[in-house]
Amino acid sequence: MWFATRRREATAIMVPSNFTYSLREASHHFRRNWTTVLGAVVTIFLSLFIIGLFVLGSAILENMVGSVEDRVTIQAFLSDNADQTAVDKLQAKIEGWDNVESVTYKSKDEALEEYRNTMSNRNAADAVAALDGENPIPASLVIKLTDPQQVEATATALTSDSDFINVCDDANNPTSSVQYGRETVEKLFSVTNYLRIGALVLVVLLTFVAFVFINNTIRLAITARRREIAIMRLVGASNGFIRGPFVMEGALEALIGALLAIVGLKASMDYALPKLAGSLQFLSFYVSTTDILATYGLLVVIGVAIGLFGSAMAMRRYLKV
Numbered sequence: 025m026w027f028a029t030r031r032r033e034a035t036a037i038m039v040p041s042n043f044t045y046s047l048r049e050a051s052h053h054f055r056r057n058w059t060t061v062l063g064a065v066v067t068i069f070l071s072l073f074i075i076g077l078f079v080l081g082s083a084i085l086e087n088m089v090g091s092v093e094d095r096v097t098i099q100a101f102l103s104d105n106a107d108q109t110a111v112d113k114l115q116a117k118i119e120g121w122d123n124v125e126s127v128t129y130k131s132k133d134e135a136l137e138e139y140r141n142t143m144s145n146r147n148a149a150d151a152v153a154a155l156d157g158e159n160p161i162p163a164s165l166v167i168k169l170t171d172p173q174q175v176e177a178t179a180t181a182l183t184s185d186s187d188f189i190n191v192c193d194d195a196n197n198p199t200s201s202v203q204y205g206r207e208t209v210e211k212l213f214s215v216t217n218y219l220r221i222g223a224l225v226l227v228v229l230l231t232f233v234a235f236v237f238i239n240n241t242i243r244l245a246i247t248a249r250r251r252e253i254a255i256m257r258l259v260g261a262s263n264g265f266i267r268g269p270f271v272m273e274g275a276l277e278a279l280i281g282a283l284l285a286i287v288g289l290k291a292s293m294d295y296a297l298p299k300l301a302g303s304l305q306f307l308s309f310y311v312s313t314t315d316i317l318a319t320y321g322l323l324v325v326i327g328v329a330i331g332l333f334g335s336a337m338a339m340r341r342y343l344k345v
Contacts, residue, residue: 046268054273060248061277067237068281068331069288072323075230076289079322082223083315098167098179101201104132106163106191114187115165121181123174128166135161162193175204235330243334271335278331282324289319 054061102111111129119127130138167182169175182188183198192201249270256266293316297309 046272049269049272054276060244061273064274064277065281065284068278068327069284071230071233071237072282072285072327073288075227075326076285076319076323077292078223078227078230079319080289080293080311080316082227083311083319084309085219085223087310087312096169096172096175096204098169098175098182098202098204100165100167100182100188101162101193101203102164102191103193103195104162110187110191111163111165114185114191117185117187118165118167118182121178123170123178125168125170128168130164130166132161132163135164179204231326235334267336271332274331274335275328276331278327278329278334279324282327285323285327286320289323 115127115129118124167178169178179202183202188201189195189198192198194200253266293311297311300309
């Protein structure tokens, strides 16, 4: 009982002592072998910087894809003779469906005005003049979805709904009264899904490549100090005591590399994004503050984790009995 108590007290004393020793030794090695440390930091910086570029690029791409997908809506055309009470009832009913974000009623006059605005001035003026006061464009319900990729299922449910059939523009063929650009939407979702998968695969691949490079760099640094490790083993130092300074060194190098990568990303975004947004105004290069901070945190976590595990793995061969 007494021995176990003394052992716990000794352990409690040694933990902070070993941490302080490890930090001090890592700092000394930074000054003595700054060229080796610089090589490791640069390797970590470049690896994490590239990962950060692809992560933020994926976030920007996701926002671009989302902005395009958000434009996918269902337009349900209504009969000119439809009772307004029945239309209001249908609108309220659709608003209660799953995957429906909002339903907007568009009158015949609003539809004609939209047509005039979307067409060129000359074509719109000629087309409207040819109508001779008539307005052939029907009123409609514009349905915006929470998940645009489920547009086909929602459109199918709408065409089979009895309330819609009673007020649709063509009761004999309700499908013709519902438009959402089926072929275009299918191609759009196919392309955006491939882009998402490709971006995810690239980020995972780059993380693995970064781990290999950083691990090899740390391994070379430890190999250069194998005699120091052998001497420490000969004088009876424990594996944990020997491993401490090297693991601390790897973690510090990774942390410095991650911070440099964050600074590089911040400078790159401040310089490049405004230029891209000005040159390609039809695309959105928006990236939220949450995504940016999450990327920075991810780089620090990845960097420190790789530094810790890379150092521990690289030392295994020198700590075997």
